[in-house]
Amino acid sequence: MENVHGHNMDTFNNLKGNRSNLILTIIIIIIVILIIIFGISLLIKGDKEPSLVLDTNRINLSVGDMYEIKYKLKNISDVDIKYSSKNVSVAVVSNSGAITAVSKGSTYIIMNYSLKDGSSYSNLIFVTVS
Numbered sequence: 017m018e019n020v021h022g023h024n025m026d027t028f029n030n031l032k033g034n035r036s037n038l039i040l041t042i043i044i045i046i047i048v049i050l051i052i053i054f055g056i057s058l059l060i061k062g063d064k065e066p067s068l069v070l071d072t073n074r075i076n077l078s079v080g081d082m083y084e085i086k087y088k089l090k091n092i093s094d095v096d097i098k099y100s101s102k103n104v105s106v107a108v109v110s111n112s113g114a115i116t117a118v119s120k121g122s123t124y125i126i127m128n129y130s131l132k133d134g135s136s137y138s139n140l141i142f143v144t145v146s
Contacts, residue, residue, distance in 0.1 A: 068097075069088045081145075082114055084113060099126070101123055
């Protein structure tokens with residue numbers, strides 16, 4: 017099929033289709049490049065959020081037992097930690113994080129910590145004494 021100027025309409029339609037495919041291909045390439053750049057920036061930055069990670073948040077003790085709270089600092093070099101027990105008749109905690117089981121029951125040990133920038137956080141440790 018030919019138009020007034022002698023051009024084949026099939027050729028025109030093929031060119032139009034090729035142009036659409038080219039535009040779609042370019043858009044896909046741009047999206048892939050952006051995903052790669054974003055992924056690389058995440059790898060470079062890493063996880064810089066400061067945190068204090070407890071070994072466990074549940075402890076089972078017998079009356080008279082002691083347990084030292086264990087934790088890891090992540091992206092923190094200096095932290096001020098304060099411990100307290102919600103129910104000192106069940107378990108007490110020292111300033112260094114040593115828990116002593118006093119009597120049967122359950123309680124929470126509250127671990128408040130603050131960073132140099134003034135931000136503060138809390139962790140709870142559930143203690144069961146049998």
